[in-house]
Amino acid sequence: MPLSHAESRQLLHLRDIAIRGYLRADGLVDIEAHMKDTKTYSFGNHDRGRINAGEALHGMGLRLTIDDKLTVVRAEAAMDDTPHAICPGVAPNFAALAGLTIGKGFLKGAMERVGGTAGCTHLRELLQQVATTAIQTMFSIRAHKAAREGGTTEDRWDIPSALLNSCHAYNEQGPLVAKVRARAEERRREAEAAAE
Incomplete structure (x- = not known):
């Protein structure tokens, strides 16, 4: 069922998020997220001077490389577009997510490592969706394996x-x-x- 009819309105802010799960040739899995915020109007910014309509206010990426047990073996973040010049300084901190396992306690563990001033609100917000995508990607990998073995995922899930x-x-x-x-x-x- 779709959403109800919307009233007359003006679009002001766009947040586009794309998250993809990839099986690597080495058997590991990359979960890659990209987030972009834009406005439909131009506005002033103390670090960038002016941010034009349609220009990225936030343009960020996050990649977690995981094993078949959903353990993060490598993590990296990129902050190509930020409202403040200081923001990209926390990108290297996201490497600290390595060693966490996606499952119960994952977000709590992530907040302990990249919460507050050690991280970025926008990248942290992606972690929930990245975790869900990791689980869905692992389901896809198991489905392909089951099909190769002559069964179905439903039979084995x-x-x-x-x-x-x-x-x-x-x-x-x-x-x-x-x-x-x-x-x-x-x-x-x-x-x-x-x-x-």
């Missing part, structure tokens, strides 16, 4: 514990979790029968 009770669909007492658990139990019984 179990709900990760980190997703339980994270939303309506993954309610631990709900129908989706019950269905997935029943399928997993059926697979377990079939494997036991085949082993006999």
Whole structure:
């Protein structure tokens, strides 16, 4: 169902976010996010003088390289367009995300490393979406592997514990979790029968 009809309005601010998940030739995964903020009008800026309509106010990138256990093995940030000349100075700090594992506690751990003055609000805001994209990318990798092995992802997929009770669909007492658990139990019984 789409949003309700919007009233007459004027567009002032655009934030475009693109996040992509890539399987690398070495088996690692890159999750790459790019964020760009623009205005539909020109305005003055104490560091840049003037920022013209359509010119990037914020133009930033974040890449996390993860392994198959969702552990960050490398992290980097780039800040090509910022409102303040001092902003890019924190980009190297995002390398400190290496060693964290995407799952429960990931955002808390990230805030401990790049929170407050050690980081950038805009790059930190990308971390939630980057984590979700990492999980979706890993799902895609497993789906391709299952297809190569002659099965389907649905046959082999179990709900990760980190997703339980994270939303309506993954309610631990709900129908989706019950269905997935029943399928997993059926697979377990079939494997036991085949082993006999």
